[in-house]
Amino acid sequence: MYRIRNMTKLRNTTKLKKLLEQDIRIFRTTDLAVLWEIVNKETLWKTIYRYVKRQILYPIQKGLYSTVPIEKLDDYELGCAMCGPFSYISTETVLQNKGIIMQGMNKTTLIGQKRREFKFKDKIFLCRYLNTKYLLNRKGILQKTRYYIATKERAFSDLMHINPNYFVDNNQSIDSNKVNKLKTQLGYK
Numbered sequence: 001m002y003r004i005r006n007m008t009k010l011r012n013t014t015k016l017k018k019l020l021e022q023d024i025r026i027f028r029t030t031d032l033a034v035l036w037e038i039v040n041k042e043t044l045w046k047t048i049y050r051y052v053k054r055q056i057l058y059p060i061q062k063g064l065y066s067t068v069p070i071e072k073l074d075d076y077e078l079g080c081a082m083c084g085p086f087s088y089i090s091t092e093t094v095l096q097n098k099g100i101i102m103q104g105m106n107k108t109t110l111i112g113q114k115r116r117e118f119k120f121k122d123k124i125f126l127c128r129y130l131n132t133k134y135l136l137n138r139k140g141i142l143q144k145t146r147y148y149i150a151t152k153e154r155a156f157s158d159l160m161h162i163n164p165n166y167f168v169d170n171n172q173s174i175d176s177n178k179v180n181k182l183k184t185q186l187g188y189k
Contacts, residue, residue, distance in 0.1 A: 015036045015047065016056065018036065019032075019036075019051075019056070019057075019067060022035070023146075025066055025077070026065070026066050026067075026081035026146075027057075027064070027066075027067075028063055029044065029063045029064075029065075032048060051065075058070055060081070060082070060120075061082065064082065070121070075108060076089050076144070076149065078120065078123075079108050079110055079127075079147075080148060082118065082125065083114075083116060084112050084113050084114065084127075085113070086112065086136060087110050087113070088111055088112075088141050088148035088150055089108065089109070089110055089147065089148070089149040089150065090109060090110060090111045090150035090155045090159075091109040091111065091155055091158055092105045092109045092159070093105060093108050093109045093110075094149060094151075094154075094155035095152065095155050098152045098155075098173065099170060099173060100171070100173050101168060101169055101170075102170065103169070107126045108123060108125050109125075109126050109127075110125060110127040110128070111130045111135065111150070111158055112128070112135070113129070113130075113132065113135060114129055115127065115129040128158075128162055130161075133187065134186055134187065134188070137185070137186050137187070139154070139182060139185050140153055140157070140182050152173070152174065153174065153178045153179050156168070157179055157186060157188055160183075160188075161183075161186075161188045
């Protein structure tokens with residue numbers, strides 16, 4: 001019996017070590033299954049349940065967990081995680097931050113694999129759908145520590161691709177040559 005307990009402790013320590021060694025802080029259930037090499041769904045759910053109970057994992061929504069309390073997560077990191085893989089901050093949020101759009105936005109705008117609007121805590125997120133062939137093209141997207149964000153040229157290109165009639169307050173801040181080159185590289189033209 002003693003040997004079985006020690007083996008269980010060793011496996012749990014290995015799982016915890018693997019989890020905490022990761023650069024990312026937000027995991028999907030499938031990510032945890034792969035990370036821990038767990039095939040049995042019951043074992044996976046039981047392990048997640050125990051980690052949540054011990055406050056090693058914090059539930060964000062069904063199937064999404066964090067290794068830090070939710071209030072310590074960056075809004076952009078949280079938005080990208082909730083919008084799915086390959087999502088990134090773009091369009092109005094980036095353009096407003098760069099002074100290209102002057103009107104205040106009450107939503108964090110993202111680009112992702114599906115259209116979705118959601119509220120989490122006191123923040124509103126709007127994820128716009130972009131075809132996978134464009135979404136997987138990472139030109140003009142910068143990797144920050146825990147999320148991805150578009151350059152102002154990519155954000156402008158994305159916005160014009162999604163809504164060609166969108167009015168921009170300060171288009172002098174945009175290098176039209178860079179934008180046109182990027183649109184060509186992305187296949188937006």
